[in-house]
Amino acid sequence: xxxxxxxxxxxxxxxxxxxxxxxxxxxxxxxxxxxxxxxxxxxxxxxxxxxxxxxxxxxxxxxxxxxxxxxxxxxxxxxxxxxxxxxxxxxxxxxxxxxxxxxxxxxxxxxxxxxxxxxxxxxxxxxxxxxxxxxxxxxxxxxxxxxxxxxxxxxxxxxxxxxxxxxxxxxxxxxxxxxxxxxxxxxxxxxxxxxxxxxxxxxxxxxxxxxxxxxxxxxxxxxxxxxxxxxxxxxxxxxxxxxxxxxxxxxxxxxxxxxxxxxxxxxxxxxxxxxxxxxxxxxxxxxxxxxxxxxxxxxxxxxxxxxxxxxxxxxxxxxxxxxxxxxxxxxxxxxxxxxxxxxxxxxxxxxxxxx
Numbered sequence: 001x002x003x004x005x006x007x008x009x010x011x012x013x014x015x016x017x018x019x020x021x022x023x024x025x026x027x028x029x030x031x032x033x034x035x036x037x038x039x040x041x042x043x044x045x046x047x048x049x050x051x052x053x054x055x056x057x058x059x060x061x062x063x064x065x066x067x068x069x070x071x072x073x074x075x076x077x078x079x080x081x082x083x084x085x086x087x088x089x090x091x092x093x094x095x096x097x098x099x100x101x102x103x104x105x106x107x108x109x110x111x112x113x114x115x116x117x118x119x120x121x122x123x124x125x126x127x128x129x130x131x132x133x134x135x136x137x138x139x140x141x142x143x144x145x146x147x148x149x150x151x152x153x154x155x156x157x158x159x160x161x162x163x164x165x166x167x168x169x170x171x172x173x174x175x176x177x178x179x180x181x182x183x184x185x186x187x188x189x190x191x192x193x194x195x196x197x198x199x200x201x202x203x204x205x206x207x208x209x210x211x212x213x214x215x216x217x218x219x220x221x222x223x224x225x226x227x228x229x230x231x232x233x234x235x236x237x238x239x240x241x242x243x244x245x246x247x248x249x250x251x252x253x254x255x256x257x258x259x260x261x262x263x264x265x266x267x268x269x270x271x272x273x274x275x276x277x278x279x280x281x282x283x284x285x286x287x288x289x290x291x292x293x294x295x296x297x298x299x300x301x302x303x304x305x306x307x308x309x310x311x312x313x314x315x316x317x318x319x320x321x322x323x324x325x326x327x328x329x330x331x332x333x334x335x336x337x338x339x340x341x342x343x344x345x346x347x348x349x350x351x352x353x354x355x
Contacts, residue, residue: 082108090114092330096144098122103170103309106161110168110326115156117330119147124310127171130239132334150332157340159252161326162236165318169308170327172240172247173320175232175298177211177270179307213265214304219297220259227289230264231273234296234320238339244277247290251341255324256292263287296320 078095082105085093092115095105102118109116120128120143125135133147134140164173174182213230233246235258240246247258262273264287276282283290296319303315 078104079108081105082114085109086112086114092117094119096121099124099126099171099309100311102127103168103311106170106327107168110161110323113328115328115330117151117154119144119151124242126239126242126310127237129242130171130237130335130339131332132336133332147332150334151330154330154332156328157253157331158325158328159340160236160255161323162234162257163321163323164234164306164308165314165320167308167313168323168326169236171235171237171309173234173313173318174307174310175234175300175316175318176213176229176304177231177273178233179305179312180211182307182310183305183312211266211270213263213269214301216261216298216300218259218261218291218299219295220291220293221295225289225291227261227263228265229261229300230266230269231262232298233260234258235260236322240277245280246277246282248280248283252339253325254341255322256294257296257320257322259291259293259296261289261291263289294322 078101082093086109093105093109094117095102096119098120099122101122102116105116118128118131118133120133120135125133128135128143128147133150134143136143140146162169162173211230213228216227216229216232218225218227218232233240235247235250237252238245238247238250246260250258260282262269262276262282262285264270264273269287272285272287273282276285276288282288297317298320299317305312306314306316306318
């Protein structure tokens with residue numbers, strides 16, 4: 001009887017927390033939509049060129065509602081455009097969009113010397129948040145302008161990338177719960193884009209209600225472990241989602257991937273993992289395991305969805321590998337120094353003299 005009362009209270013607490021999150025997310029979605037329209041009107045018309053310190057910059061603006069400065073492209077077109085920038089000897093590519101847009105551009109720039117700069121124009125903007133760039137809020141009504149200013153005194157770092165079955169990822173590859181949510185959500189409708197986080201929370205709850213974690217074989221640099229897992233996240237960076245620091249010990253230039261495994265079988269375990277990640281207490285959870293390695297192989301007993309940088313990608317089995325020092329990124333002074341093992345690899349002076 002006592003156990004049932006405790007479980008009932010936990011369930012009620014979880015339901016109330018989800019309700020609060022939905023209300024806050026709804027308010028944020030309304031604000032984001034209004035602010036985005038106001039910000040879009042503040043930008044110059046498409047086609048206007050901007051000279052930035054004498055450098056040849058190629059600015060890719062993707063995503064509905066993003067201002068277009070030089071080029072505009074649709075979903076799936078950014079990778080070949082980024083490759084054109086590499087072939088054309090462009091110094092830097094500035095991406096205006098969300099994490100999916102950035103992932104596409106990364107897959108065109110990987111292995112080159114072209115520098116990637118990011119201006120937040122998406123829903124989650126996790127990479128922008130990772131770098132400490134302003135994202136749209138009451139405090140930052142025009143995040144693109146503010147982010148551009150923040151990047152002016154920035155430095156260039158050479159960082160690692162991950163590869164999931166050959167596709168590069170900048171931040172993380174997810175297997176299981178989060179990837180299933182992304183599979184359901186993408187491509188998003190116009191209404192879902194306006195709802196922002198509300199739509200993701202609703203889809204997450206619906207997915208978790210029937211999610212059952214399968215038995216999974218995991219190889220980390222050849223060492224095999226077994227888990228019954230509901231979520232596996234392979235991290236190159238620290239943030240996961242807008243506010244969750246899932247991999248606090250990850251470095252962007254250490255030549256390693258951090259593997260976070262959340263054991264579980266159903267809704268209760270999914271809620272536990274979610275709350276743990278949001279609060280940072282997952283590192284103390286006995287159902288959470290963390291590994292580091294250069295090559296990770298994941299083979300579940302049944303196929304699971306896979307997402308890279310928050311975008312649907314494929315199904316398991318999957319092999320992830322680190323690609324050391326594969327990308328140059330422009331980092332503002334506001335970025336946390338703990339993201340890097342070493343100081344910037346390319347100085348501003350070297351960038352200025354690059355032809």
